[in-house]
Amino acid sequence: MAAENIHPIFDRLLSRQEREQRLRQNARVFWLTGLSGSGKSTIAQGVERRLFEAGYFPQVLDGDNIRSGINNNLGFSLEDRQENIRRIAEVAKLYVNSGVVVLSSFISPTRAIRQQAAEIVGEVDFMEIFIDTPLEVCEARDVKGLYAKARRGEIKGFTGIDSPYEAPENPFLSIPTAEMSVEEAVEQVFEAVIRAIQWTE
């Protein structure tokens, strides 16, 4: 093909809006933040299932598909934690530009780190959801035995034990999970999410 033909008829790149219209949803990033054991991933997965069954097209990003993949060469130093969140936010941004609704589930303990994520994703598309489970509840639960290890000093810099968790100041949504069932938590998030993503011609 000749040089002058290299950017011919395909000048109109497939846009996010065309994709959103196809999927009949406004793509957004719902950024679930909360302590280890707060129930973030369980809620994210429940909301993903509810959204899909209601006709939407969501994608959960969590430790299972991120830590084992794109972030499998990162450790737990401050620098690596920042790079961890940066890459997650960049992946979330790719998905939102593909028209997909993202439910991300990461502790993301500080306001600064969530602000960095918001800036990468874009403030308009970034919706913070605080999974507000008290430390005592998470620690009593201790599904993965991590709090016990942290208390014994076998894990250093564990959020809530010897590393701070800063609650969001003005989240899109707060879910006080201690006062409700998982099903109720999922339902509350689901209801708020569909109001935000609802497609109107």
Added chain:
Amino acid sequence: MAAENIHPIFDRLLSRQEREQRLRQNARVFWLTGLSGSGKSTIAQGVERRLFEAGYFPQVLDGDNIRSGINNNLGFSLEDRQENIRRIAEVAKLYVNSGVVVLSSFISPTRAIRQQAAEIVGEVDFMEIFIDTPLEVCEARDVKGLYAKARRGEIKGFTGIDSPYEAPENPFLSIPTAEMSVEEAVEQVFEAVIRAIQWTE
């Protein structure tokens, strides 16, 4: 919520198959490889448009959305080039698990680096497409002026000039672009892609 309720009714994670069924396509990664200026991205974007208009749900990954985002902290050392491809392959794998058809467009000059990508994506999902444009044609075209710079020694390690390009030995598809128009190249890739992604109940 009580500890015993943390993994309750949502035991069935949303599967790739459910997503593919919704989008009515088999998700695959079509990995376009070829020299700088071979027309990879132009073809990928044309195929993306054709697929979308035929009812499929594709996503191009190329320098525009990857280099400026998730890979914006990588340079051009051998180590960074490998990390570049690793991250692209991991993003492609996330998309394919979301049920989306990926068209990736990166030089990816060596067999070893493409093999690494294939192993990350999974051999079954990885379809190599060789955009086979001779060096003379790419250099004569020189859309971005990069070949001229490389010839003057202002860019080091430029593929085709002072760094090797290894053609795929057994690609899913080869497109000898010098013998056809962009439209014909797009059509050939499109036809091969839809045969591979066609959904059957």
